[in-house]
Amino acid sequence: MVKKRPTITVGVLVMKENRVLLMRRRGPHGSGIWTTPVSPLEFWEQPEEAAIRAAFEEVGVRLTDVHFRGLTNDIYETSGRHAVTIWMEAQHAAGEAIANDEERVERVEWFEWTSLPKPITAPLVNLLAGRCYPQQEIFPEGQD
DSSP states (O other): OOOOOOOOEEEEEEETTTEEEEEEOTTTTTOEEEOEEEEOOTTTTOHHHHHHHHHHHHHHEEEEEEEEEEEEEEEEETTTTTEEEEEEEEEEEEEEEOOTTTTEEEEEEEEEEOOOOSOOOHHHHHHHHHHHHHHOSSOOOTTO
16 A cells, blocks of 8 residues: 655745735646745755745746745645645845746736735645744734
């Protein structure tokens, strides 16, 4: 019997002037759902490297000040998927945010914390709700 194991993904909160960069998904997995740049962690890759790679590959931006923010344990009961998301946060350093991967990304926008679009992906919902390790409030001070 083959044991199923969770996948490990890296999501990155790309920040610019108290706004977060989100992209609206397109395609068979999560079409119409807003998310951050996210990617599976590659073999031998550091989470910071994965965050930098995901942001550039998916939305064309360069990052600075990449640091760990938290972990979410994301269980998708209906599809039988399970992922552990390593959340990183970074500052936008350069590049215009565009849909680099048009097969998977429909739209890219910057949002204030108080006006996030809906629907958003389950891992981001978990992070924003404080269902993460370490448990924390994700909104900048005074933005909840």
